[in-house]
Each structure stands twice: as structure tokens, then as C-alpha cells.
Amino acid sequence: AQSVTQLGSHVSVSEGALVLLRCNYSSSVPPYLFWYVQYPNQGLQLLLKYTSAATLVKGINGFEAEFKKSETSFHLTKPSAHMSDAAEYFCAVKYNNDMRFGAGTRLTVKP
Amino acid sequence: DSGVTQTPKHLITATGQRVTLRCSPRSGDLSVYWYQQSLDQGLQFLIQYYNGEERAKGNILERFSAQQFPDLHSELNLSSLELGDSALYFCASSVFSSGGGTDTQYFGPGTRLTVL
Numbered sequence: 618a619q620s621v622t623q624l625g626s627h628v629s630v631s632e633g634a635l636v637l638l639r640c641n642y643s644s645s646v647p648p649y650l651f652w653y654v655q656y657p658n659q660g661l662q663l664l665l666k667y668t669s670a671a672t673l674v675k676g677i678n679g680f681e682a683e684f685k686k687s688e689t690s691f692h693l694t695k696p697s698a699h700m701s702d703a704a705e706y707f708c709a710v711k712y713n714n715d716m717r718f719g720a721g722t723r724l725t726v727k728p
Numbered sequence: 729d730s731g732v733t734q735t736p737k738h739l740i741t742a743t744g745q746r747v748t749l750r751c752s753p754r755s756g757d758l759s760v761y762w763y764q765q766s767l768d769q770g771l772q773f774l775i776q777y778y779n780g781e782e783r784a785k786g787n788i789l790e791r792f793s794a795q796q797f798p799d800l801h802s803e804l805n806l807s808s809l810e811l812g813d814s815a816l817y818f819c820a821s822s823v824f825s826s827g828g829g830t831d832t833q834y835f836g837p838g839t840r841l842t843v844l
Contacts, residue, residue, distance in 0.1 A: 653835075660730065660818055660835035661771075707771065715784070716761075716833065718771040 619644040621710045623719035631727045636695040638722045640682075640708030643689060650691045651709040652682055655721075661707060667691060678702070698726045731755065732821050732836035740842045746807040749839045753800055753821030759783065760802040761822070761833060762794055766815040777802055778824075809843045816840050 624639040642648055649668055653661040665676025672684045682693045691708060703726045708719040731754035741747055753760050762774040764787075773786035777796035788794075791809075796802045806813060817840075820833040 651832075660732075660837045661820075662730070663832055663834070666832060716773060720770045 619648060619710050619712055619715065619717055621650075621708050621717055621719040623706075623708050623722050625722055626720065627723045627725065629725040629727060630698045632700055633697050636680075636693070636698045636702065636724065638693040638706050638708075638724065640691045640693065640719060641689055642691060642708075642710045644710055644712060649711045650682075650684065651711065652676065652680070652691075652693050653707045653709065653718075654678075655705045655707065657704070664693070664706075698724075700726050700728065702726055730834040730836060732819060732834055734817075734819050734836040734839050736839060737837070738840050738842075740844065741809060742844055743809055743811060745809050745843075746805065747809065747841065749804040749806070749817050749819075749841075751802045751804070751819030751821075751836060753802070753819075754834055757821035757823050757834070758800065759822045759824060759831075760796055760800070761820040762788075762802070762804050763818040763820065763835075764815045765818060765838070769815075771818075774804070806841070811843050814841055814843045 621642045651666045652664040655661050665674045667684045675681045680695045705721045705723050707721050733752045735750045758779045761776045765771045774788040775794050776784040780796050791807050794804045816838045818838045819836045822831045822833045824831040
């Protein structure tokens with residue numbers, strides 16, 4: 618069975634600092650991986666997805682994630698945090714119709 | 729705006745009651761998924777419909793049911809409501825049934841259900 622673990626339920630960074638949100642997955646087959654963002658009182662919005670075309674995936678709003686098979690990781694990064702990045706971020710793994718979400722990481726950006 | 733619409737935005741009801749949540753998928757999407765998001769359980773997949781047929785089932789209670797209509801909109805019916813059913817209910821849609829990982833799910837804004 619596949620699953621995803623997000624390390625750190627809360628991450629706080631200063632504006633302009635590097636953002637690193639961690640995601641590790643377990644899957645018996647090559648996975649498809651996603652990062653979604655949820656702003657307060659809104660639904661989930663797709664940031665980026667890994668579909669085996671390239672290990673470094675660029676998404677919206679300056680985010681990117683790197684698929685590392687040897688580490689079973691798909692960490693999300695952004696070089697410079699902006700106040701508007703404050704939100705909850707969800708990593709998800711999918712195989713066929715089975716989509717599993719991590720518990721989420723709440724990102725706080727300090728001025 | 730994802731193109732997925734959900735009504736109502738908020739719903740307040742009492743224990744033991746029954747409610748219906750409605751979802752309209754993005755134009756062209758044939759699959760509809762329902763999720764429940766609560767503080768203690770996180771985001772849980774409930775059920776998927778594809779072109780009117782049930783396609784996959786997740787952690788959906790027997791008190792809950794769903795259907796997808798010929799115009800592709802979907803309804804989630806929650807009955808004999810309990811306090812613990814209070815949560816955000818999201819609908820998502822995608823193009824395919826199980827078209828591999830490239831089949832992205834687009835989420836609606838959710839319906840917040842409060843059971844008093």
C-alpha cells in the first residue's frame with residue numbers, strides 16, 4: 618500500500634528565506650506525486666506534479682520539487698519566501714485511482 | 729478558480745438529520761471525487777464516480793452515499809448525521825477514470841458542514 622509522510626506539521630520561515638517542505642512516500646510501484654496548496658477557507662490548488670518525465674519539477678508561484686527515488690522523497694522548495702506563500706501544503710501520492718494525501722504542513726512566513 | 733463548483737458553501741444542521749452536497753465538475757471532466765477534511769482525520773478520500781458509475785471507494789461510511797447524474801454533476805448524501813461528521817467536504821474532478829498519474833484532480837472550494 619502506498620502512503621505519504623510530511624515531516625513537520627508547522628514550518629516557519631522569514632520573508633526572503635528558503636522554503637523547504639519535506640515529503641517522503643512509500644509505494645510498491647513507481648509513484649505519481651503531487652503538491653497541493655490550500656489557502657485559508659479555500660480548496661486545494663495544484664502546485665506541481667511528478668509524472669516521471671523529469672526529476673526536477675517546476676510549479677507555479679516559484680515552487681519546485683525534486684523526485685529522489687533513492688531517498689523516496691519529493692521535497693518542495695522555493696528559494697525566497699513571500700508573505701503570500703503562507704498556507705497549508707499537502708503532498709500526495711497516486712497509483713491508479715488511489716490518491717493518498719499527507720497530513721499537511723502549515724507554512725508561516727514572518728516579516 | 730479551478731472550475732469546480734460546490735454548493736452550499738456552508739451548512740449547519742442538527743444530529744440525526746440528512747443533507748445533500750452538490751458538485752459540478754469542470755467542463756469536460758468525467759470523473760468526480762469526494763473528500764472529507766477534518767482536523768483529526770486530515771484529508772480522506774470518500775468515493776469516485778466516472779461518467780455516472782461508481783469507480784472507487786475509500787473511507788466512506790454506510791450512512792453516506794453519492795451519485796453522479798447524466799449531466800455529470802454529483803451529489804453527496806449524508807444521513808443520520810453525528811457531531812463527528814462536521815468537516816469540510818471537497819469535490820474534485822478530472823478528465824479520466826484512471827488515466828495514470830497525469831490525470832490531475834482539480835478541487836472545488838468545499839462545503840463546510842457543521843453538525844450541532
